[in-house]
Amino acid sequence: MLVVEQLSKVFGDLTAVDGVSLAIPKGQMVGVIGRSGAGKSTLLRMINRLTDPTRGSIDNEGQDVTALKGHDLRLWRASCAMIFQQFNLIDRMDVLTNVMVGRIAHTGFARSMLRSFTDQDRVRAIQALDRLDLVPQALQRAGTLSGGQQQRVAIAKALVQNPSIMLADEPIASLDPANAVRVMEALRSINRTDGLTVLVNLHTLDTARSYCDRIVAMKDGRVHFDGAPRALTTEKVRAIYGTDDLSDEINEAVTSTSLQTGSCRPQRQAVGT
Numbered sequence: 001m002l003v004v005e006q007l008s009k010v011f012g013d014l015t016a017v018d019g020v021s022l023a024i025p026k027g028q029m030v031g032v033i034g035r036s037g038a039g040k041s042t043l044l045r046m047i048n049r050l051t052d053p054t055r056g057s058i059d060n061e062g063q064d065v066t067a068l069k070g071h072d073l074r075l076w077r078a079s080c081a082m083i084f085q086q087f088n089l090i091d092r093m094d095v096l097t098n099v100m101v102g103r104i105a106h107t108g109f110a111r112s113m114l115r116s117f118t119d120q121d122r123v124r125a126i127q128a129l130d131r132l133d134l135v136p137q138a139l140q141r142a143g144t145l146s147g148g149q150q151q152r153v154a155i156a157k158a159l160v161q162n163p164s165i166m167l168a169d170e171p172i173a174s175l176d177p178a179n180a181v182r183v184m185e186a187l188r189s190i191n192r193t194d195g196l197t198v199l200v201n202l203h204t205l206d207t208a209r210s211y212c213d214r215i216v217a218m219k220d221g222r223v224h225f226d227g228a229p230r231a232l233t234t235e236k237v238r239a240i241y242g243t244d245d246l247s248d249e250i251n252e253a254v255t256s257t258s259l260q261t262g263s264c265r266p267q268r269q270a271v272g273t
């Protein structure tokens with residue numbers, strides 16, 4: 001169980017995250033939604049400890065994450081893998097090496113930079129690429145892949161860290177709908193098959209509804225809704241996104257693009273339905 005209690009982050013005069021408390025059971029897939037600036041990224045960055053909280057606590061399976069330093073902090077960051085909108089790959093390096101760099105917390109920085117990886121690292125990386133249908137691209141330079149492929153390489157790189165939690169900060173925001181579906185399917189498959197806890201920030205309400213067990217909606221740094229997708233009623237959506245005009249759809253301008261995927265995918269929710 002990942003437990004966040006009264007977590008806050010203050011930047012100067014701005015409270016970006018304001019007293020957020022969440023208890024996330026192992027293996028849950030949680031979508032974090034909300035308008036731009038609601039505090040979604042800051043929340044994920046604090047959980048990974050890329051940003052230090054101003055107040056509050058983070059506890060994972062009884063470990064006080066907020067207190068971690070040095071080697072223990074590096075291990076936490078590895079076990080709590082982060083995926084970003086902009087992939088964070090080294091463009092001129094081949095895909096396989098990019099993925100093996102994910103082993104840095106286990107192999108050490110020097111070996112990783114010298115690209116001195118073990119056969120076991122290579123096997124792990126190829127297995128991860130295989131899961132994401134990327135073995136044919138293993139020796140290609142990362143910068144030559146499509147955005148969707150690069151994001152899947154980033155997921156493979158996260159997988160070789162051997163994480164127990166995966167944090168994805170708007171992983172599909174730069175992708176076209178077809179690639180966005182592949183990335184979301186990959187995250188859900190990892191969640192379902194490996195039992196990894198997944199927290200994913202999304203601009204797309206439909207995507208959160210389609211893929212996540214639970215939706216946490218943030219507004220002005222606070223949790224405004226926390227529950228099952230079906231409990232997120234039109235009224236609640238209106239309040240979260242601040243749409244006053246009751247005849248308006250919760251449209252792309254508010255929730256970004258909508259994904260149409262293969263099965264059991266609800267259509268875009270219109271206000272009043």
Ligand SMILES: Nc1ncnc2c1ncn2[C@@H]1O[C@H](COP(=O)(O)OP(=O)(O)OP(=O)(O)O)[C@@H](O)[C@H]1O
Nearest residue numbers: 011014015016034035036037038039040041042043
């Ligand atoms: N390092 C920082 N210094 C100052 N202000 C920051 C910093 N990081 C974030 N903020 C501010 O904190 C608020 C929350 O930002 P955050 O990126 O967490 O929101 P978000 O919901 O993820 O938005 P988006 O969907 O646009 O990424 C914003 O007002 C943002 O400008």
